[in-house]
Amino acid sequence: MKLATWNVNSLTVRIGQVEEWIKKNQPDLLLIQETKQDNTKFPHETISALGYKSIHNGQKTYNGVAIISKYELYDVQNNIPQFEDEQKRFIAATINTEHGKIRVVCVYVPNGQSVDSEKYHYKLNWLNYFIQWLKNEMKMYPDIIIAGDFNIAPQDIDCHDPEAWKHSILVSQKEREAFQKILDLKLLDSFRKINPNEIQYSWWDYRMGGFRRNLGMRIDHILMNKKLADMAKLCVIDKEPRKYERPSDHAPVMVEM
DNA sequence: ATGGCGTGGTAGCCACGA
Numbered sequence: 001m002k003l004a005t006w007n008v009n010s011l012t013v014r015i016g017q018v019e020e021w022i023k024k025n026q027p028d029l030l031l032i033q034e035t036k037q038d039n040t041k042f043p044h045e046t047i048s049a050l051g052y053k054s055i056h057n058g059q060k061t062y063n064g065v066a067i068i069s070k071y072e073l074y075d076v077q078n079n080i081p082q083f084e085d086e087q088k089r090f091i092a093a094t095i096n097t098e099h100g101k102i103r104v105v106c107v108y109v110p111n112g113q114s115v116d117s118e119k120y121h122y123k124l125n126w127l128n129y130f131i132q133w134l135k136n137e138m139k140m141y142p143d144i145i146i147a148g149d150f151n152i153a154p155q156d157i158d159c160h161d162p163e164a165w166k167h168s169i170l171v172s173q174k175e176r177e178a179f180q181k182i183l184d185l186k187l188l189d190s191f192r193k194i195n196p197n198e199i200q201y202s203w204w205d206y207r208m209g210g211f212r213r214n215l216g217m218r219i220d221h222i223l224m225n226k227k228l229a230d231m232a233k234l235c236v237i238d239k240e241p242r243k244y245e246r247p248s249d250h251a252p253v254m255v256e257m
Numbered sequence: 258a259t260g261g262c263g264t265g266g267t268a269g270c271c272a273c274g275a
Contacts (some may be wrong), residue, residue: 007261009263009264009274010263010264010265012265013263013264013265028265034264034274036264036265058268060265060266061264061265061266061272061273061274062265062274111274111275112275113273113274113275119273125260139272149275151275160258161258164258164274165258168275169275170275203275204263204275205258205259205262205274205275206261206262206263206274206275207258207259207260207261207262208258208260208261208262209261210258210262213258219275242266246263248263249262249263249274249275250275
């Protein structure tokens with residue numbers, strides 16, 4: 001199985017690139033974030049023509065998450081249960097694979113804007129509810145993959161300038177503690193497990209020549225339980241799409257198992 | 258690195274992202 005996560009920063013703009021990337025990389029599963037379109041706009045036909053099923057939990061202008069899959073998707077859950085939220089940042093489904101039944105969760109964790117912002121509280125609150133939900137979900141689905149844009153750089157090696165960013169969003173202690181709480185549920189960050197010391201980023205600011213100067217962060221992650229993580233052979237961040245004309249500011253992260 | 262870019266709204270020298 002080959003699976004990937006990619007924040008596309010508007011599927012309307014990036015649908016051509018998503019098609020191109022799928023054709024080239026042939027993932028079995030692709031989780032995308034920031035579609036920025038409502039469910040009526042989602043290009044199910046384009047995806048279907050490539051041989052994939054798709055489900056989407058979206059809204060106009062902001063957020064929006066989707067799962068594109070070679071496998072049938074069932075028991076779909078839109079948004080975190082028991083968490084009132086207008087924002088569409090979560091979609092989950094179950095698939096039957098060569099590795100057995102797997103629960104797949106696509107997340108677009110709030111950005112937080114700045115640590116003194118109301119949006120930062122919303123981010124931490126969102127993560128709290130997510131962790132509670134996940135804890136319970138793992139009792140029912142021991143084999144689980146959670147992937148998406150976490151908007152958290154877990155360790156200093158995941159940030160190009162940890163000293164400067166220390167107290168800022170994506171890096172702040174509270175966000176890292178929340179990420180650690182997720183890992184404490186016995187989930188593994190597949191990129192870090194497979195590449196313990198690699199310095200690689202998945203996002204670069206559009207401004208200031210961020211990509212050219214490699215001023216990035218590793219904030220997009222693929223987490224899985226130990227059994228699945230032990231099967232994963234390879235985890236790479238594909239920088240190619242970041243070089244496309246009109247790129248997303250994020251690069252896809254991909255696991256092969 | 259935070260003005261500097263990109264997207265999507267709408268007509269606001271806007272909101273939001275990260």
